[in-house]
Amino acid sequence: MALRAINLALAWIGVEKIFIEVFTEIGLNADEINSFISGPAFLAWNHFGNIQGSWGGSMPQSWVDSQSDLQLKILDRMEELGITPILPAFPGFVPRNISRVFPDISLSTSPLWSNFPTELSGDTYINPFDPRFAQLQKLFISKQQELYGNVTNFWTLDQFNENQPLSGDLGYLQNVSHNTWTALKAADPDAVWVMQAWLFSSDSAFWSNDRIESFLGGIPVNSDMLLLDLFAESAPQWLRTNSFYGKPWIWCELHDYGGNMGLYGQIENVTINSMDAVRNSSSLVGFGLTMEGQEGNEIMYDLLLDQAWSPKPIDTETYFHDWVSARYGTKNVKSLYTGWELLRPTVFNNTNLTITAVPKSILELVPSISGLLGRTGHHPTTIHLQPSGHG
Known part of the structure; x- marks a missing residue:
């Protein structure tokens, strides 16, 4: 990650320890927390x-503690890098x-x-205006x-991930986000609220443009929010929301749900569409990867991270050739060049x-x-490739 800037x-990792400590401090007991x-x-x-809850017994405290210890090591290493x-x-x-x-x-x-x-399921949540x-x-x-x-000062907070709000009333949505932002800034005056924009895609029937604008409008300072356009290569939300109505956002490649292992990519969308966003959105601030598994399609993630450094769409034929050379060397690899060019x-x-x-x-599958x-859809079993005509 660091080598890719x-x-x-x-x-x-380890946030369960924080949940348990907070809930214990306010007076909930172990059974209620578990x-x-x-x-x-x-x-x-x-x-x-x-x-909520578990059907395999409560979380072992030893696991909670070990994950918290791991988080400390992760954060130390992130700081070093x-x-x-x-x-x-x-x-x-x-x-x-x-x-x-x-x-x-x-x-x-x-x-x-x-x-x-x-x-x-049916989780209980505190209304942010309480x-x-x-x-x-x-x-x-x-x-x-x-x-x-x-x-x-970056804090991730997702309230409505595949969960609809209690109401679609515009005033209610703005009130929810505004009070969430107010509470966050009271806890950390320099806080930036990082939120996935997945909800706008996964439940687009509910999240109409006026509802999105009202919800995002509850945060009066644009720089206090950072939105992740989570599935921008297939279902970009920045286009229909006028770049999230001025909020800073990141163009993200999701690509793989649930660690699926098939070969797949959208090289045109990752190179051409991402550069369209750079040209046409003044609030775009970066590129990101949001895959739910990274095995088997490394070239697609390398491609986006390298595209971030290019002022124009990468020539994928040259890129695939150079990627093969970097991965396998340059001796006796003619057949590999041919194979990857068939896949590209x-x-x-x-x-x-x-x-x-x-x-x-x-x-x-069941x-x-x-x-x-x-x-x-996003867990397809349809063969998607189009034959290239190569023999």
């Missing part, structure tokens, strides 16, 4: 408020029994997520500052955007009487 990266924290394989969705960490802010999701501690607290319930049962939201935000950030030092305009140049990401093997082949 990445200077900002998510670092939320009913909220998910197991290691599901923590991302727990942090996003999609699921000049990479600024993005730490987690308090998103508002809490154990259901929090009303025992704060009887008059204002709460809402997230929708059930992805067919999970009620006991494992003063306890700011109280817990202050605790959450101050505990990290005490543990890690003053290592960052076919496998790595998908232009059919009914298939938007790395294909998924049918061997990974059997279905309706069939497994021909699926599109």
